[in-house]
Amino acid sequence: MTASTIRIATRASQLALWQAEHVAALLRAAHPDLNVEIVHISTIGDRDQTEPLANMGGQGVFTREVQHALLDNRADVAVHSLKDLPTQSATDELFLAAIPAREEVADVLVLPADSDQQADLDSLPEGARIGTGSMRRQAQLLHYRPDFQVSSIRGNVETRLRKLDEGEYDAIVLAAAGLKRLKLENRISLKLGPPLMLAAVGQGALGLECRTSDQATRDYLAALNEPYTSAAATAERALLNELKAGCHAPVGTNSHLAEDSGQLMLEGVVLSTDGKQRLYGKATASMTDAEQLGRQLAQGLLDQGAAPLIDV
């Protein structure tokens, strides 16, 4: 009998390649007889580094073309950064089959390589120029320091670090997960966590998709699902979905799972893009009710008046 082959589709960025290789290694470890190949796909999100992401066909700009490779049968598995994957699937033909163990969730502040600034938000100068295109990061920074001059920054992680080091910004905000995966942890100047900075829904996690009809691949991927990460991500995604917000909306979340009791705590914030308004909610439920928990928290935020803040 010949061994089965699984083809993993990935974008060409270093981070995407790392994530694809990571999933390949997990698949080989779980299924030693499986032959795992990697297929490279180029996306407009990667090719066009000039436009702000929000103007570029919006949601799913990083995930769509990798998904097409699955639908065209050029590959069998798509590896996504879960935070880039829209909560509403564009088609029933694709299935989110597994969410493996999560990397660190937090965002971090990065200072220029030659900076003599102290790494804390309070000692950055008045009007400091902060690079981040994320409405969620911008709004939470402005809520804390309205004097900051926040502006968009594009490109993959390495490009953003180069722009920072060339002096375009006094600091930038990135996900800890991306820096750690690229072995650039030494660039982390300061961890930004709750209550100041709540992360994006699904941040630090991977989402593994395959064709809904491909039962063999669904079974292979199921072995890579990590139940705690999966429950937390399910609650976070239900929150975003019920808010009818996309991954570019000023919505942040934090979740904590007590593994002994199986209780899942979920926090959410919705801000105005200028950071002046900030709505906060928190709820707890059994991890088996993750989806319901996310919806309930969303309802609480909508009752506080979240809808007009999201519709930006």
Ligand SMILES: NCc1[nH]cc(CCC(=O)O)c1CC(=O)O
């Ligand atoms: N939108 C870009 C993106 N998508 C996933 C990551 C890093 C990994 C993660 O957050 O899960 C990044 C870079 C960043 O936000 O710094």
